[in-house]
Amino acid sequence: MPVLNAFQALRHSVYNSNPERIAVVTESRVAIIIRCYDTDPELLGEAFHSAASQQCEVIVVDDGSTRADTRAYLGDLGVRVISTSNRGPAAALNSGVAATNCEYIVALDSDDRLGPGYVSRLADFLDNNPNVPVACSAWKEFGERDGLVVPPYVTTGVEMVEKCTILASSMFRRADWVALGGLCEERGIFEDWEWWARLLLAKDGEARRVDGALYHYRIHKRSLNIKNYTGVDTLIKTRQVMLRDNPGIEHAVARILATDIAGAYQLGQMQSPIAEAATAQARYWASRYGKIEGARRRVVDICKKWPR
Secondary structure, eight states, rough: OOHEEEEEEHHHHHHHHHHHHOOOOOSSSSSEEEEEESSSSHHHHHHHHHHHTTTSSEEEEEEEEOOOHHHHHHHHHHHHEEEEESHHHHHHHHHHHTOOOOOOEEEEEEEEOOOOHHHHHHHHHHHHTTTEEEEEEEEEEESOOOOOEEHHHHHHHHHHHHOOOTTTTOEEEEHHHHTTOOOOOOHHHHHHHHHHHHHHHTTEEEEEEEEEEEEEEEEEEGOOGGGGHHHHHHHHHHHHHHHHSTTTTTTHHHHHHHHHHHHHHHHHTTTTTTTHHHHHHHHHHHHHSSSOOOOOOHHHHHHHSSSS
């Protein structure tokens, strides 16, 4: 559902209530939107300083934080802080984008970091490739796990529907955000994944990896905890939203159901740390199509017969 009108109203009300604090920095071509909710001030400080070093506009959206130390830290940052009720990361990003006139947008989670030159490399790439709607980068995991993740050089819209290959920190154009009405604010979906798929499909474009840029993605203990794994229900709802908001992608979704089913089956067989979630997903598809092996073969057969 388009959300732009609501954010135009929000932008007008915030400007009028405190015009000096949130005056738009028009000389910058990139805005970094930091989404914050009860983030530890030390981690928030690392994220903020990595953004400030990029020499572009920085906006922090406080998504209803209740921690006193977080709120106090935000009050001392010296940059624009937009405070909202707790409405989720998609609404927080929409609020930040609505408050800027910058050409390009980067979302930064409040416990992650941007590598040196991250913004300039991605912005220069989009400047030189006006037909590419999304610029992304590799990312380095740190914290509870170390590693380097390199996404594909190119991801199409259909490929993005199948699997989200990039992070929320990828750069996109504000004009596309306006044209598509912003991120979907429904709770319980992979909001960034849904946005990338919808954007690439609408533009018939690609997400391109920009070598040399690096994002630093923090892995917490809770990230590895099964209690925090909500992938099954969230995956199902995200697929439903994709189908609703992107008419004509039924073939792509039908084709990837085989991947979803096979993946759930394999995870369950391996008794992986998320086996419970995998089993739940398998039961969901089994309830609609029959036994899991039969469902997988059926979807594959349908895809082979589907006109291309």
